[in-house]
Amino acid sequence: MTVKEGFIEVTGGKVWYQIHNMDSKNTPVIVLHGGPGSSHYSMQGLDILAEDRPIIFYDQLGCGKSERPTDTSLWNIDRFVEELGQIREGLSLDEFHILGHSWGTTLAAAYYLSRPEGVKSIIFSSPCLSAPLWAEDQDRNRKLLPLEVQETLKSCEENGTTESEEYKEATSIFNKHFVCRLDPYPEFLKEGRQYRNSEVYNIMWGPSEFHVTGNLKSFDCTSQLQNIHVPTMYTCGRFDEATPESTKYFSTLTPNAKFHVFEKSAHMPYVEEQDEYVQVVSSFFNRVDLEN
Numbered sequence: 001m002t003v004k005e006g007f008i009e010v011t012g013g014k015v016w017y018q019i020h021n022m023d024s025k026n027t028p029v030i031v032l033h034g035g036p037g038s039s040h041y042s043m044q045g046l047d048i049l050a051e052d053r054p055i056i057f058y059d060q061l062g063c064g065k066s067e068r069p070t071d072t073s074l075w076n077i078d079r080f081v082e083e084l085g086q087i088r089e090g091l092s093l094d095e096f097h098i099l100g101h102s103w104g105t106t107l108a109a110a111y112y113l114s115r116p117e118g119v120k121s122i123i124f125s126s127p128c129l130s131a132p133l134w135a136e137d138q139d140r141n142r143k144l145l146p147l148e149v150q151e152t153l154k155s156c157e158e159n160g161t162t163e164s165e166e167y168k169e170a171t172s173i174f175n176k177h178f179v180c181r182l183d184p185y186p187e188f189l190k191e192g193r194q195y196r197n198s199e200v201y202n203i204m205w206g207p208s209e210f211h212v213t214g215n216l217k218s219f220d221c222t223s224q225l226q227n228i229h230v231p232t233m234y235t236c237g238r239f240d241e242a243t244p245e246s247t248k249y250f251s252t253l254t255p256n257a258k259f260h261v262f263e264k265s266a267h268m269p270y271v272e273e274q275d276e277y278v279q280v281v282s283s284f285f286n287r288v289d290l291e292n
Helices: 041-051 077-090 103-114 131-142 147-159 165-178 187-195 198-204 222-227 244-253 274-291
Strands: 003-010 013-020 029-032 055-058 096-101 119-125 232-237 258-262
Touching: 003 077, 013 077, 029 041, 029 077, 029 103, 041 055, 041 187, 041 274, 077 103, 096 103, 096 274, 103 119, 103 222, 119 274, 131 165, 131 244, 147 165, 222 244, 232 244, 232 274, 244 258, 258 274
Parallel strands: 029 055, 029 096, 096 119, 119 232, 232 258
Antiparallel strands: 003 013, 013 055
């Protein structure tokens, strides 16, 4: 199976991309990774989707294998929407599916709602489509943790000691509940941490998953989800930060959207339940292509 990679010039620098099965005539999928400031690294196993069609990964500017400019004015959602458009143009894509995960769903929604042309379908995987609702959900998730962990998180935040080992350990317990439930934690995911850019994350989101203080703080596109008129699927893990309740709520706002919960997963079902995730995702894209 052919694999091609290279760089595309975008506003602010060069972005690395990789295409699997580029010779297939079926509609390609662009994968939008989480973050902000993460990379495609944790999602690389989804190259198995290329059995059916071209799969396009790219690392958003500032992270992964892409360039890391120092101009902090680049880290805003409008520029990332522009970047996705420049990637589409650079790869000469007439039509494409979008598979966005976490922050990648924020980007997917913002892109489609401003530039719907050519988007054939969207999968919102563990979606963050309302920053205020996300913050509320994490408050509720934290209340499901052992009481001593809740108290540690709260006291460190109140005392400004969120860089302490104590806070990091409490956060890791949260992550074991709501981010990735695999035990032991996959070694390859640990290796992927080197590709992150915490500056992008802090500017756009904030110091932690719990509190949105960055420039995405007021992002909320729920009132516009009724304007998505392509086939759409919403997925999440049963124990996801993107809670099943909120994910289902988003799906009810989108005409004829499908909804799926991965029962053994938290925020990374594409790793935690890879076989089922691939089956659900590929079936959706194949069905869209058959019906259109």
